[in-house]
Every structure is written in C-alpha cells, then in structure tokens.
Amino acid sequence: MKLALPEYSVQTTSVNGKPVENLRDTLSPLNSYMFTGEVRTPSGSLANNFNGLVYPTLYDKAAKVKTLGNDSESNVVSFDDQQHVLYTGKVKAENGRFQFTITLPSDATQPYGEGKLSYYAENGVIDAAGMDERFVLGGQASNNVRDFLGPTVKCYLDNESFTNGGIVHESPRLIIKLYDSSAINISGIGIGHDISATLDKKLRSTYVLNDFFIPELDGFFKGTVQYTMPVIPEGSHELIIRAWDIYNNSGQCRIDFKVVPQQRTEIISLSNYPNPMTEGTVFTAQLGGVTGLLDVDIQVLTIAGIEVNTLHKTINADSNRSMDIIWDGKDYHGNKAIPGIYLYKFLVRNTLGGTTTRVQKLIIR
Structure with a gap:
C-alpha cells in the first residue's frame, strides 16, 4: 500500500532577507530571525494559487538519548x-x-549544532510538507534587550465560563490561555522551564504540557493549551499552572475546584427572585459535576404536595453551567396561583442516568 505523502513541498527561501543558500550566520539565543518560504508544486515551481495555512516547527540540536533496556535480553543503545x-x-x-x-529562547545555548525546520501546509484541498536542516544553532545570547515580566496565564476547567472553586467531574479538561510580549517558551531545555500543571502541590502529580501548546495565527506570543486531566479523586483540589517566556521569566495561575463523580450533577446554588413574588419570579441555578445535556424540571407544589405547574428546560453543561427559568405565577390552566406558601422542587437529570433534587420555599403575595 502506498503512503499518502503530500505531493507539494514547502521550502525556506530566506532568513533576515538573505537567501537561505548563502546563510552563514549562526542562529543564537534571544535574537529574532524572519524566515520567508514558498509552497511549491510537484514540478518545483511556485504554487501561486495556494492560499492556506503553514505550520513551521523548529527543532533544537540533536542530543544523545539512550534506550531504557527494560527487557533483560535487550541492550542499552x-x-x-x-x-x-x-x-x-x-x-x-x-x-x-x-x-x-x-x-530563540535563552535556553538554546551552546554547544553548536544543526537544527531542523519542519513544515506542513494545507488549504483544505492540497497539503504540502518540507524540511530544512541548513541552520546552525547555539552560542551565547547577544541581544541587549531585557524582559523581566513573565507570561500572563489564565486557566479554566472544562470551559472558559468556569469560576474558581467550581465543580467538575473526575477527568476535567484543563484549558490554559497564555500571552507574553516576547514569546512563550515550550523548549523544555532548561530544568523546570516547562508549561506545567501541578495537582495539590505534589511533584509526582506534575504534568508537563509543552507539547499541547497551540499558537494563535501569525504569532508565538499567544496560544492555548488543552489537556484532559487523568482521573482525580472525589473532593477538593487545587491546580498550579506555570509557564515561562523565552527570557525565563515565569507566570502562574491557580485553580481551586471540587470533583464530583461524573454520574452526579451537583446543584451549587439555587434561588428565585423576587421572593416573595406577586406577578412572577425567576429561578436561578448554578450546576456542577457532569457535563453534556441536562434536563431540568421545576415543580411548583402547594404545602400539601399538590402540583401547581412544572417548568422544563434543557441546557448544555459543556458550555453553560448556570441557568434561569421564568415562571409567570400561573398554574397548568393559566389561572394565577392564590397567595400563600409554596414549595418548588428543582430536579436535574443527566444523560448518564444520574438525578439530583433540591426543594426550597416560595411565597406568593
């Protein structure tokens, strides 16, 4: 079977305005280099009808790595x-x-060696690939510009509407938004200079997230990390997220959260306003725990347990964990409920079969 390799190629054409064929300079730390390139057809000519995206990746110099030799019959190579x-x-x-x-980050210092620039490009119809190893990396930083501010780090669980102290299921998705005016360091060369998340201040529960960084278009200054956390025990926890810029300044973010088993939905808060009410009221709830579609019923009952009306709403907890439901104060038949003390039963069902209920008091004047 033939591999589906791209027929179009991607090539570097210049670095800082110099044709790449004549490049003699070493790329050194904390200096900036402007690369230009072209997507080319299988015949080698410019693909002047190609409009799409290019994904360049620059790898550091090769380093010696040893196999683990876990098998008693294998040798360390x-x-x-x-x-x-x-x-x-x-x-x-x-x-x-x-x-x-x-x-280049300040960690990319001596010794000297050849780096590798890898390309992938696509426009939805055509894809292209390429590689360039004509670059020598290393040396000492010669840039006199200094940066003493670390990256801005914002962090969330499951979605960007998450608020600190919120409730999540056992394996939430960590979302990290990063920005730095110099650039984000994802090299992992310097000890500890990683994008990392540490659970409950335990080093053995530190996750290195450099490989999950996705830059925004036309800039390495800003990007996003998304990572699905391994199963976390039920209860209260904290995450410390840290990131570094290319000058080795750090920034961090802390998340406090509570884990509720995925089959359960937790009602974090429930209220209605106004209460007492005359013409109508709005039921407001904040939910946590399970994600996905949730079916919500609010049953309005007399003190004797007779059902007056039932309100229904379906929400997507992946993107929204708060909800409002309006009641006009009328029963099933459209008649205004008489003044008195009532109960309302708030019931949530999730797609995993879990059900959570809470009952509160409502007064009609």
Whole structure:
C-alpha cells in the first residue's frame, strides 16, 4: 500500500532577507530571525494559487538519548534525537508565499549544532510538507534587550465560563490561555522551564504540557493549551499552572475546584427572585459535576404536595453551567396561583442516568 505523502513541498527561501543558500550566520539565543518560504508544486515551481495555512516547527540540536533496556535480553543503545521544540507556529500563505519570525529562547545555548525546520501546509484541498536542516544553532545570547515580566496565564476547567472553586467531574479538561510580549517558551531545555500543571502541590502529580501548546495565527506570543486531566479523586483540589517566556521569566495561575463523580450533577446554588413574588419570579441555578445535556424540571407544589405547574428546560453543561427559568405565577390552566406558601422542587437529570433534587420555599403575595 502506498503512503499518502503530500505531493507539494514547502521550502525556506530566506532568513533576515538573505537567501537561505548563502546563510552563514549562526542562529543564537534571544535574537529574532524572519524566515520567508514558498509552497511549491510537484514540478518545483511556485504554487501561486495556494492560499492556506503553514505550520513551521523548529527543532533544537540533536542530543544523545539512550534506550531504557527494560527487557533483560535487550541492550542499552544510544542514538541521536531532536527532542526539543524551540518554536511552533501557524501562519498564512498567500499566493504560495509566507513569512514568520522566530526568537530563540535563552535556553538554546551552546554547544553548536544543526537544527531542523519542519513544515506542513494545507488549504483544505492540497497539503504540502518540507524540511530544512541548513541552520546552525547555539552560542551565547547577544541581544541587549531585557524582559523581566513573565507570561500572563489564565486557566479554566472544562470551559472558559468556569469560576474558581467550581465543580467538575473526575477527568476535567484543563484549558490554559497564555500571552507574553516576547514569546512563550515550550523548549523544555532548561530544568523546570516547562508549561506545567501541578495537582495539590505534589511533584509526582506534575504534568508537563509543552507539547499541547497551540499558537494563535501569525504569532508565538499567544496560544492555548488543552489537556484532559487523568482521573482525580472525589473532593477538593487545587491546580498550579506555570509557564515561562523565552527570557525565563515565569507566570502562574491557580485553580481551586471540587470533583464530583461524573454520574452526579451537583446543584451549587439555587434561588428565585423576587421572593416573595406577586406577578412572577425567576429561578436561578448554578450546576456542577457532569457535563453534556441536562434536563431540568421545576415543580411548583402547594404545602400539601399538590402540583401547581412544572417548568422544563434543557441546557448544555459543556458550555453553560448556570441557568434561569421564568415562571409567570400561573398554574397548568393559566389561572394565577392564590397567595400563600409554596414549595418548588428543582430536579436535574443527566444523560448518564444520574438525578439530583433540591426543594426550597416560595411565597406568593
């Protein structure tokens, strides 16, 4: 079976305005380099009708890596591997041409060695790939510009409407929004200089997230990390998220949260306003725990347990964990409920079969 390899290619054409064929300079830490390139047809000519996205990735110099030799019959073998990513980007290609700028992190120092620039491009119809190993990396930082501010780090669980102290299921999705005016460091070269998440201050529960960083279009200054956490025990927890810029300044974010088993939905808060009411009221609830579609019923009952009316709403807890339901104060027949003390039963059903109920008091004047 033939592999589905891209027929179009991606090639570097210049670095800082110099044709790449004549490049003699070493790419050194904390210096910026503007790359230009082209998407080319199978015949090698410019694909001037190609308008799409290019994903360049710059790998650091190769390092010696050893196999673990876990099998008693296997030998430990050394080999060269380019493990560290110095830059990953997403840029537009217009009429087959594109450009992007890389500033190398301060961790990318001596010794000298060849880096590797890998490309992938696509426009929804055509894809292309390429690789360039004509770059020498290393040396000492020669840029006198200094940056002493760490990245801005914002973090959420499951969705960006999450509020600190909220409730999630056992394996929530961690969302990290990063910004730094210099650039985000994802190289993992310097010890501890990783995008990381630490659960409950335990080092053994620290997760390195460099490989999950997705840059925004035309910029390595801003991007997102999304990572599905492993199963976390029920109860209260905290996450400390830390990230670094290319000058090795750090920024962090803390999340406090409570884990509720996925089959359960928890009612964090429930109220209605106004209460007492005359013409109508709004029931407001904040939910936690299970995600997905939730069916919500509010049964209005007399003190004797006679049902006056039932209100229904379906919400998607993946994107919205708060809800409002309006009641006009009328019964099933459209008649206004008489003044007195009532109960309302708030019932939530999730798609996993879990049901949660809470009962509260309502007064009609």
